[in-house]
Amino acid sequence: MHDHSCCDSISLPSSRRRFLTLAGLGGGAALLGLAPRVAHADGNVDSVVLSCMDYRLMDDVGVYMNGRGLKDNYDHLILAGASLGAVTNKYPHWGQAFFEHLGLAIQLHNVHRVIVIDHRDCGAYRVIFGKDTKGEEEKKLHATQLHKLAKLINQKQPKLAVETYLMELDGKVNAV
Amino acid sequence: MAEPKQVIVPTGTGQADALLLSCIDYRLPGKIARYMEGRGLDANYDHVILAGASLGVTNTVFPHWGQSFRDHLDLAIKLHNIRRVIILDHRECGSYRVIFGTNLSGDEETAQHARELHRLAREIHDAYPSLEVEKLLMALDGSVETVE
Numbered sequence: 001m002h003d004h005s006c007c008d009s010i011s012l013p014s015s016r017r018r019f020l021t022l023a024g025l026g027g028g029a030a031l032l033g034l035a036p037r038v039a040h041a042d043g044n045v046d047s048v049v050l051s052c053m054d055y056r057l058m059d060d061v062g063v064y065m066n067g068r069g070l071k072d073n074y075d076h077l078i079l080a081g082a083s084l085g086a087v088t089n090k091y092p093h094w095g096q097a098f099f100e101h102l103g104l105a106i107q108l109h110n111v112h113r114v115i116v117i118d119h120r121d122c123g124a125y126r127v128i129f130g131k132d133t134k135g136e137e138e139k140k141l142h143a144t145q146l147h148k149l150a151k152l153i154n155q156k157q158p159k160l161a162v163e164t165y166l167m168e169l170d171g172k173v174n175a176v
Numbered sequence: 177m178a179e180p181k182q183v184i185v186p187t188g189t190g191q192a193d194a195l196l197l198s199c200i201d202y203r204l205p206g207k208i209a210r211y212m213e214g215r216g217l218d219a220n221y222d223h224v225i226l227a228g229a230s231l232g233v234t235n236t237v238f239p240h241w242g243q244s245f246r247d248h249l250d251l252a253i254k255l256h257n258i259r260r261v262i263i264l265d266h267r268e269c270g271s272y273r274v275i276f277g278t279n280l281s282g283d284e285e286t287a288q289h290a291r292e293l294h295r296l297a298r299e300i301h302d303a304y305p306s307l308e309v310e311k312l313l314m315a316l317d318g319s320v321e322t323v324e
Contacts, residue, residue, distance in 0.1 A: 045202050053195075053222045053223055053224050053248060053251075053252065054222065055190070055192035055219060055220055055221050055222045055223070055256060056190070056219055058209065058212075058218075058219065058221065058223050059209060059213070059218060059219060062205055062206065062209050065205075066206075071206060072202055072203055072205075072206065073202060074202055074205075075200045075201070075202050076200060076202070076205050076225055077200060077225055078223050078224050078225040079224075079244070079248075080224075080247075080248055080251050091244070091247050093240040093241075093243040093244045093247065094240075094244050094247065096240040097226070097238070097240045097241045097244045100238055100240065100241070101200060101226075101227060104227065105200070108270070109202070123190075123251075123255045123256075124251065127251065127254075127255070
C-alpha cells in the first residue's frame with residue numbers, strides 16, 4: 001500500500017476519504033476495475049492517459065497506446081482539450097475532477113506515469129481561447145498548456161513521470 | 177496566452193452522432209472501441225470518461241465530476257451537434273462497489289445500474305428534450321445489454 005500523499009494533495013473532504021477508505025477495505029474487490037481475476041491482480045497499471053473528447057481521434061488514441069504495448073494497461077481519462085481541460089480557469093470543475101481521478105488511479109492501481117495527448121485542430125482550444133491557431137503557433141499554444149499541466153502534476157505527484165504529446169489528425173504523435 | 181472573458185463558440189467544426197459516457201476502467205477501452213465500431217460509429221462519437229460512468233455523474237461524493245459531464249455535454253452539442261447520449265456502465269464496477277458499499281452481481285447488479293442510468297437519463301432529458309439517451313450495461317467480455 002503506498003503512502004497517501006495523493007489523497008492529501010487533492011485535499012479530500014471527509015466523504016471522499018471515506019470513499020478511499022472503503023476502497024482500501026475492499027480486499028479483493030476494489031475501485032476502478034481492480035478485480036482479482038484479471039491480469040493486473042496486484043493492482044499495477046502502467047499509466048493514466050489524458051486525451052480529448054474529439055470524435056475524430058478515439059480510435060487513434062487506442063491504436064497509439066496499443067502500439068506502445070500498453071493495451072489494457074492504462075486508465076483512460078478524457079477531458080475536452082486534454083491538457084487545457086485540466087488547467088483551464090473557465091471550467092474549474094474539470095481540473096478538480098482530473099486530479100481526483102489521478103489520485104484514485106495512483107491509490108488503487110499504482111500508476112507511475114501520466115501520458116497527456118493533446119491534438120491539433122482542437123475545438124476546446126478554440127472555444128476557450130477564442131482563437132484558431134495553426135502550425136507553429138498552434139504547437140506553442142499546446143506546449144504552454146501541456147507544460148503547465150506537467151508542472152502541476154509534478155508539484156502534486158512528484159513521483160510520477162509525465163509525458164506530453166501532440167497528435168496530428170492522421171494519428172501521428174509527436175513529443176512536445 | 178491569457179484566456180479571454182468573452183468566449184467565441186465556433187460553428188461548422190464537424191458533426192458527430194453521439195456523446196459516449198463510459199468508465200475509466202483499464203480493462204475496457206479496447207472493448208468499448210470495438211463495440212462502437214461494430215455499431216458503425218467509429219470516429220463518429222465524442223467521448224467523456226468518469227469513474228462509474230452514470231454514477232460518476234449522479235454521485236454526491238465527487239460533485240465536480242457531474243458538472244464536468246454537464247459542461248462536456250454542452251460542448252458536444254455546441255461543437256458537434258450530437259443527437260444522442262450513450263451511457264455505458266459496466267459490470268464489476270469498482271466505483272459502484274465503493275460508493276454503495278455493496279458487491280452485487282446478476283439481476284441485483286443490473287437493477288443498481290438501472291437506477292443510476294435512469295436518473296442520469298432523466299436529467300439529460302429534462303435539460304435537452306430532443307436528445308436521445310441510451311442506457312447500456314457492458315459485461316467484462318464486451319457484450320452489451322440495454323437497460324430498461
